[in-house]
Amino acid sequence: MQRSGQERHALRQEKDIFMVACVNGHKLRKNLCFLRPLSQRRALSEENDRVMRAVRRFPNRAYGSVYLSPSYLDFSLEEFDRCVRDGPMVSVGELEADKRCNAPELDPIVEQAVSMKAPILQHTWLKVGGNEPGESTPYDLVELAERHPEASFIRAHTGGDWEQGIRIIRQARNVAGSRHP
Numbered sequence: 001m002q003r004s005g006q007e008r009h010a011l012r013q014e015k016d017i018f019m020v021a022c023v024n025g026h027k028l029r030k031n032l033c034f035l036r037p038l039s040q041r042r043a044l045s046e047e048n049d050r051v052m053r054a055v056r057r058f059p060n061r062a063y064g065s066v067y068l069s070p071s072y073l074d075f076s077l078e079e080f081d082r083c084v085r086d087g088p089m090v091s092v093g094e095l096e097a098d099k100r101c102n103a104p105e106l107d108p109i110v111e112q113a114v115s116m117k118a119p120i121l122q123h124t125w126l127k128v129g130g131n132e133p134g135e136s137t138p139y140d141l142v143e144l145a146e147r148h149p150e151a152s153f154i155r156a157h158t159g160g161d162w163e164q165g166i167r168i169i170r171q172a173r174n175v176a177g178s179r180h181p
Helices: 005-013 041-058 068-085 104-115 138-147 162-169
Strands: 030-033 064-066 089-096 120-127 154-159 175-176
Touching: 005 068, 041 064, 041 068, 041 104, 064 068, 064 162, 068 104, 068 175, 089 104, 104 120, 104 138, 138 154, 138 162, 138 175, 162 175
Parallel strands: 030 064, 064 089, 089 120, 120 154, 154 175
Antiparallel strands: none
């Protein structure tokens, strides 16, 4: 498929966004758009702005997910409102790995997502040598999901032992997950 000059220019500008460039190749109608992980407020806001620009440019081809950090709770709640409630984004994608996802500090973010029926994407890991500080396991996600049965969670791969990860999340009715490592 031949892209217009405007689309090619937007793709070059937003080259580090995982979305539009691969959508046509995979024959997807829409793709979930989120950027690289960051933890500082300004950087989070800038990356969320970039996702919103991309989603606004290609509203029929991409969804947006807001980056949030439990280390900046008030800021994250404001970003959620700006990007999801008032903006084009449709989900939380992802909660930064500065705290494990079962930390109580995430509860207000989850409650905010529930209020807008926005799913939450969470990366989980089962590393052979142990997880880094702040990296969540499938067990952590199940604990969070049980605390918030009205929330919808998406477990993004389980780096490491994904087969075990699938068995772990099976008990949580509000957690969907992929089987890809």
